[in-house]
Amino acid sequence: ENVLDANRRLALANLDTLNRKHIRSLDILGSIGSGKTSIVKQCIRRLKKDYRIAAIAGDLTTTIDADRIKEEGAPVLQINTGGQCHLDAAVIGKTLKSLNLDDLDLILIENVGNLICPGSFPLGTHDRMVVVSVTEGPYMVVKHPYIFMDASVLAINKMDLAEIMGVDMNRLKSEALQIKPDIKVVFTNAKTGEGIENLIDALNLKPPRHA
Amino acid sequence: ENVLDANRRLALANLDTLNRKHIRSLDILGSIGSGKTSIVKQCIRRLKKDYRIAAIAGDLTTTIDADRIKEEGAPVLQINTGGQCHLDAAVIGKTLKSLNLDDLDLILIENVGNLICPGSFPLGTHDRMVVVSVTEGPYMVVKHPYIFMDASVLAINKMDLAEIMGVDMNRLKSEALQIKPDIKVVFTNAKTGEGIENLIDALNLKPPRHA
Numbered sequence: 001e002n003v004l005d006a007n008r009r010l011a012l013a014n015l016d017t018l019n020r021k022h023i024r025s026l027d028i029l030g031s032i033g034s035g036k037t038s039i040v041k042q043c044i045r046r047l048k049k050d051y052r053i054a055a056i057a058g059d060l061t062t063t064i065d066a067d068r069i070k071e072e073g074a075p076v077l078q079i080n081t082g083g084q085c086h087l088d089a090a091v092i093g094k095t096l097k098s099l100n101l102d103d104l105d106l107i108l109i110e111n112v113g114n115l116i117c118p119g120s121f122p123l124g125t126h127d128r129m130v131v132v133s134v135t136e137g138p139y140m141v142v143k144h145p146y147i148f149m150d151a152s153v154l155a156i157n158k159m160d161l162a163e164i165m166g167v168d169m170n171r172l173k174s175e176a177l178q179i180k181p182d183i184k185v186v187f188t189n190a191k192t193g194e195g196i197e198n199l200i201d202a203l204n205l206k207p208p209r210h211a
Numbered sequence: 212e213n214v215l216d217a218n219r220r221l222a223l224a225n226l227d228t229l230n231r232k233h234i235r236s237l238d239i240l241g242s243i244g245s246g247k248t249s250i251v252k253q254c255i256r257r258l259k260k261d262y263r264i265a266a267i268a269g270d271l272t273t274t275i276d277a278d279r280i281k282e283e284g285a286p287v288l289q290i291n292t293g294g295q296c297h298l299d300a301a302v303i304g305k306t307l308k309s310l311n312l313d314d315l316d317l318i319l320i321e322n323v324g325n326l327i328c329p330g331s332f333p334l335g336t337h338d339r340m341v342v343v344s345v346t347e348g349p350y351m352v353v354k355h356p357y358i359f360m361d362a363s364v365l366a367i368n369k370m371d372l373a374e375i376m377g378v379d380m381n382r383l384k385s386e387a388l389q390i391k392p393d394i395k396v397v398f399t400n401a402k403t404g405e406g407i408e409n410l411i412d413a414l415n416l417k418p419p420r421h422a
């Protein structure tokens with residue numbers, strides 16, 4: 001069994017665990033500094049009245065992201081991969097064991113900052129979303145098509161800087177739709193929270209009573 | 212022989228080839244959209260009167276970067292890795308065979324946009340530099356120490372956006388120096404060219420008659 005097949009098998013096991021415990025889960029992918037942690041924080045802030053949430057943050061090193069997410073009052077675990085450039089289903093499977101799954105409704109996983117490798121290693125979450133930042137320039141979508149193929153949602157973040165960067169967000173959106181016609185695309189400012197309600201909607205995480 | 216050792220062996224072979232042909236070489240690393248292509252273009256623009264330059268651009272797909280670099284009038288080859296998240300010494304070794312090495316003084320290699328994996332795969336260049344962008348936020352240096360360990364120069368790019376991002380460039384610089392005390396750090400705006408002369412100096416590429 002090769003590495004990718006082994007990962008896929010473990011990912012299915014993780015998904016099964018989460019389903020048996022009635023827990024929704026989301027894997028958040030994106031390049032370095034695109035806004036993943038900021039988006040996780042904004043989502044927890046808005047969703048914690050309706051969901052019991054835990055977050056898992058993946059980085060080569062440091063607990064910076066877990067510490068920041070903790071500011072929102074949800075339990076957070078930090079995974080340090082050492083050198084591995086992506087989270088994988090094995091490490092998530094282990095990590096799920098140290099969470100009290102009976103007390104959770106939603107798990108948000110922030111993957112390592114990398115727009116390439118994590119795409120090949122599904123974690124067993126129900127959904128994957130990608131965060132790109134306009135500050136990366138105009139080419140990041142067409143240059144990295146594979147990462148979108150498994151994603152249900154794309155957040156085009158740092159919308160406040162699109163003008164100064166000279167980046168056309170609508171063009172990025174159409175390029176993503178060309179790669180994956182059913183992907184939902186939202187524009188966000190994860191610093192201020194603009195667009196985050198739309199993101200929560202696109203993720204099908206809008207709590208029932210607000211519908 | 213494991214993958215990393217094989218790569219190291221091929222890297223040494225590349226370095227030997229370049230040395231026998233009296234060609235300087237530079238591997239440019241950095242996350243997606245940090246400014247690598249813009250820096251390559253700025254360097255070619257200033258150095259082409261003094262060096263016969265060729266560039267090699269690495270991406271998963273598209274010829275966007277090679278096309279942009281060609282605008283500077285230097286020969287450029289594009290490597291498409293398909294899915295591999297880093298260039299390696301083997302593909303560079305092959306690529307060097309399709310260049311007329313007798314007619315070159317300097318080869319600039321733009322690695323795939325990724326602040327992690329390329330660090331483990333030296334290409335056999337004389338030097339490696341890293342480009343980070345202030346738009347990635349304040350944590351990218353401390354979170355990715357390994358990529359700096361082999362680098363002689365760090366360009367902290369998009370300096371024009373440091374204020375709006377609230378990122379302290381001097382702090383990033385000191386964090387890099389903590390990881391690698393002899394790294395040279397420059398602040399650049401690769402769009403306008405600000406700081407590029409300092410970068411060329413730091414790379415020891417300043418042509419003799421300007422000294």
Ligand SMILES: Nc1nc2c(ncn2[C@@H]2O[C@H](COP(=O)(O)OP(=O)(O)OP(=O)(O)O)[C@@H](O)[C@H]2O)c(=O)[nH]1
Nearest residue numbers: 032033034035036037038113158189190191347348
């Ligand atoms: N102007 C602006 N800044 C933002 C926005 N979103 C995030 N930032 C800033 O961008 C930087 C990086 O944001 P993070 O949320 O840490 O990004 P990340 O993807 O988690 O980064 P890594 O996990 O380190 O790869 C921080 O300084 C944020 O405050 C945005 O929409 N607009």
Ligand SMILES: Nc1nc2c(ncn2[C@@H]2O[C@H](COP(=O)(O)OP(=O)(O)OP(=O)(O)O)[C@@H](O)[C@H]2O)c(=O)[nH]1
Nearest residue numbers: 136137243244245246247248249324369400401402
């Ligand atoms: N404001 C500003 N924009 C910059 C600067 N340097 C590059 N850019 C812009 O940032 C975007 C990305 O620049 P590139 O040079 O393509 O970055 P890259 O690292 O080659 O990107 P990839 O190869 O796709 O990973 C482009 O829109 C550039 O015009 C800078 O110093 N300031």
Ligand SMILES: [Mg+2]
Nearest residue numbers: 036037065110
């Ligand atoms: Mg983060």
Ligand SMILES: [Mg+2]
Nearest residue numbers: 247248276321
């Ligand atoms: Mg480029």
Ligand SMILES: [Zn+2]
Nearest residue numbers: 085117296328
């Ligand atoms: Zn990888």
Ligand SMILES: [Zn+2]
Nearest residue numbers: 085117296328
């Ligand atoms: Zn890799």
